[in-house]
Amino acid sequence: MPVEFIGMIGTRDVSETRPPSGPVVDPDYTRRFAQAHEQAGFDRILIGYGSSSPDGTQVAAHVAAHTERLGLLVAHRPGFVAPTLAARTFATLDQFSGGRVAVHIITGGHDAEQRRDGDHLPKDERYQRTDEYLDILTRSWTEDEPFGLDGTYYRFADFHSEVKPAQQPRIPLYFGGSSAAAYRVGGKHADVFALWGEPLAETAEQIASVRAAALAAGRTTPPRISVSFRPILGATEEAAWERAHGILDTIRSRGAAGSFVGSRRDILPTGPGAQPQNAGSQRLLAAAAKGELHDRALWTAPAAATGAAGNSTALVGTPETVAQALLDYVDIGVTTLLIRGYDPLEDALDYGRELLPLVRAEVARRDRAAGAGSTGTDSTGASSTGAGSADARVAVAGAR
Template sequence: MPLEFTHVPGRTHAADNSAPFFYDFAETATRLGLIEDGGFQKIVVDDTAGLLTNMDIATQVLDRTSSLEVVLTHWAGVIDPVVAARQLAAIDARRGGRLALRMLSEPLSDDDAETRPVGHTVIWQRIDEYLVLLKRLWSNDRPFDHEGAFYSINGGYVPRKGPHGADLTIRMGGQSGTALRVAGRHADVFELAPGSIDDVGQLMERVRAAAAEHGRAGKLRFALPVRIHQGASAAGHKAVDLSGPPAQVALSLLAYAGLGIDEFMIVGVDTPREIATVGRDTLALLRNSPARREAEVPQAGAFAPHPAQRMQARV
């Protein structure tokens, strides 16, 4: 399976460095064209304004692109699951099935804290129930009732979701046993934590083991966040840090790809020049290298990071 690349926007507006990537959509539209033409298959929408703003941005991005998949950052508990399922299914159906859902953990609200203890396990239990309901709402052909630990639904149903229901890709992450159990049950793509090749490989094995409990070990794909330094760096995202000539960056990433990683989430590439350069150089090398690697069958260690390459994991 060919490598895929996801653009993770930072904050590099020309007039205000603190402004988000989608600050001015007239300017963003130009960057979206460069991202799409530069070899990226996906773009993350994760605006600090919140979930409803993210949904609006996702719709605009889908309207202004022809092939980019939008990875929409989402949280359980912000809006009712029936409302969320209807809105997400409608967006996905109208825009050709190019929407993916990126589920992040989020602390419970003060109201929730008054009725049940707040903790890591509780947060993931709510995410689990939320995803069960979304999937059921996207696939059911008649209304249903539900009474759970976090959600109560009476006559839940999502109309106009297409002849085959809604089938959004679910993306998740985490490192705790609780998080991995939920991800093993629901995730189609697992977003890995940054680390050395050994650390990342060990996490992948833990995720596969968790997915195997649900008969899904072979159904998971893996994505790794990577920050490529070319100048001003993006803020607010954790990623493996890389700098150097495109060939060295590509060589280092191939070592991670050898673990079975299917996707690199590229951070720190936001200006038109950075987007064009990385697309033309680094991504092109990475797209071509796996084919050459399979044809040449190199010896073990041939794709290890170059000693001169500066690479570290930021946590």
């Protein structure tokens, strides 16, 4: 099956290596950033969520008005608006965008960040609330008759939404997290379960956990799997690593830098031996503690330098090397690749020229071979061709 590529945009020029430029909401930059992803051939763009960031649905509406086919993945934290209102908001956006919306559910792993928006529930209860929230969201999109609920976190009666999504039966749900609670809730609800970029063995363990949770929830088809990386490309291996170490030096010199969704303050670990609250960051730091370089091209030094505040592991090398590294993850069941750079807009265009065509050409070759009966597929539809095979390397090199 074709691999899905997701980028990420913000409303101004900023990254871990670049200080903010321009106003917090720069409509022209936002438009150009989104159009760069459409030009580069991305399937979707993620619009992040932060307690101090612009509203994602408004950003998505602006992007939808200035693009033609680009999918919109809007990050959303349950608990701050009623699920009945959220259902109508996203359904309306889906109608106006022509069925291009997906929702990325982030329950929230940092107590201080949650409190800024008035949420004081502990983490495990937040996941329980998310479970109830997503039940309501799904029913709002799919049921024609009024319904009510006397739940643990939400109570309402005789609710009916006249606006339904353009997509049927409902808007796709993506879900992020790396804790047991995240596996349980995401395994039940998610169409795509999103992970940060860990080494292959650890990623395979997480995929197994997600699939086990889906099976326990009574699902016959597990969620598809997304993994996030920060590719750093160069014309040669030496050039790529020279750029990578320059990026790392900048990160270290700047300290707790900002991101697309606001400052990293209060979500970074502080003090000797301090650990971030969220399981995803803990896992990235654990991988970094084992070594800087893993598998074919996974580089964990940026995660260590930033306290793993976000998707912060890199894939370093030539386009051919990084493409094959991404295909290694496809080989273990990954269907969606979320990639973003440290020079955000420029890197998106480079990925479109140098990286996406290589991965897509090899995945298409494998699909053709599978159709001819020469390979099998696993339960996700991903090719079961062995990672790192000589044939795959030749195909990737030839696709450039």
